[in-house]
Amino acid sequence: MTWLSWRQLRTQAVAVYGLLAALAVLLLITGNDLRHLLARSGVLTCDSGDCGTVLDAFNAHYKVLRSILGPIIYIFPGILGIFWGAPLVARELESGTYRLAWTQSVSRTRWLATKVAVVGLAGLAVTGLFSLLVTWWSSPNDTVSHSRFSPPYFDERNLMPVAWAAFTFAFGVLAGVLIRRTLPAMAATLVAYIGAKIVMTAWIIPNLATPLKVTGALKAPEDGPPVVTGRRIGPSDWVVSQVLHGPDGRAVHDIRITPDDPCARTHACFDGFTQTTTFHPGSRYWPFQWESTGILVGLAAAMLAAAFLVLRRRAA
């Protein structure tokens, strides 16, 4: 059965792994370059002067590649579920080949188990390698610039692509078993991927732990924009929300000051204003990765178990 599963996957697997290998060459070369650029850019040692410009200059390197790579790794698990998960059983049911497969001397359970194991593991492995590459390639930017913790980057690093691949693949298999037709099962998997992404990103992951809150007073320096006192939010933190409060304690969207405002001379325009930041500290990154992975993989296991039960019980 392993041979048959592999034989059915072979063409696609070779294509996907081939593409990944080509991408790996590109990412290894440019990723190495990014590390040299980071060392030479002065971003890491900058503590005075126009650090923003230095950072922008560094972030401009491989900007196009970065802006393409992000969406690709973001949707890759969905693609995998749609093209490898959904047709796994649905295509056999639709084309009638299940009547050939299920009347060989192999139980239906073993048939499905082998298919899921071979195709699923090949899918998870390619996603894992892809994620490893992207995580490594992005780490120079992640450390100095945007947070790898906040969406959408959280789903594009380390364990999360693999967890998403497990979830969508399992959903695709179950959808195929239930719907029994390839295209509708693929469409259902797409919808499920989008829906689950929204639910996880908007509600589940931000609430895995109670976000921390810091409130700092707004202070106007001699020149430049106002700064917030108190704990500094670093690039490794995930800022969930930021709210500005006026002296009366009410939330405000902006503060209007005209140049001839009397407060401008005394630098007192922001007196009484505070900013409250809700965030997850960077130290929660790995706990959140593991917990989110646990949730998605748990759902995947439940859906696969359901697929096995349905296939065994229901008449074809």
Next chain:
Amino acid sequence: MTAALEAAGLGKRFGKRWALQDCTVAVPTGSICGLVGPNGAGKTTLIQLAVGLLAPTAGSITVAGGTPDGRPAQLAKVGFVAQDTPTYAQLTVADHLRLGAHLNPGWDAALAGRRIDQLGLDPKQKAGKLSGGQRAQLALTLAVAKRPEVLILDEPVASLDPLARRDFLSSLMELVTEHGMTVLLSSHLVADLERVCDHLVVLVASRVQVASDVDELLATHRRISGPRRELSTLPADQQVIEASHTDRQTTAIIRTAQPIHDPAWSVTELTLEDIVLAYMAHRGDGQPVRRQLAEVRAS
């Protein structure tokens, strides 16, 4: 007589609709049994129950001494060629043989290889590129090379042209003669079955109308015609299968083990197709069929 396939009160319901109901039938071991009936009679349902693709709603079925429950040991005993002879379009002929070898403990590689040679199939050809007849032959090869005790075929020649149909059936005959197995073959065309079958089951509206050896069917069924008269006056051993009356004449197909002596009747022999059609015509019209059925069961 031992039965290679035996069903008792077998029924299968899909939702509210019974695809097969109260089906009791036995296929003798070593026979080549034709399963014939109009479309929708439940032939495919009966066959899928026999190979374990479906599970019965009611009753029981045993094939080659076991219940078709999807366990590998049972699956190994039964070869199956499904309707439209499905194969993996992307896999080559050679791949299909490897598939068979990997998935069946009793795989006869020599037999499979020899068959592919004889058929002149290119092992590197993808199954999706084969003609309907070649694909059916490939499916038959897969089913036979697993060396089953019972070989079940569901309308294997329905979609084939006459030449491919003849080739397929003669291949089947050769394989059966050579390797000896019980065969259950369904078709809605009697002509296909007449050539190969020695036993026949007529299934109409999920009921077995008649199940008998072909020779016995031919020997015991006659068409009688003569001046118009009531058929209830016939001797008790003559069962009416089908009757029609005109103003002057009565024609009937009857089943009897005895010679017909009444000089008023002109008696003609029947072809297998005539007999099967007579039984099939009884769909829905209960009485004579019931009597017939009861008699067949008792014998």
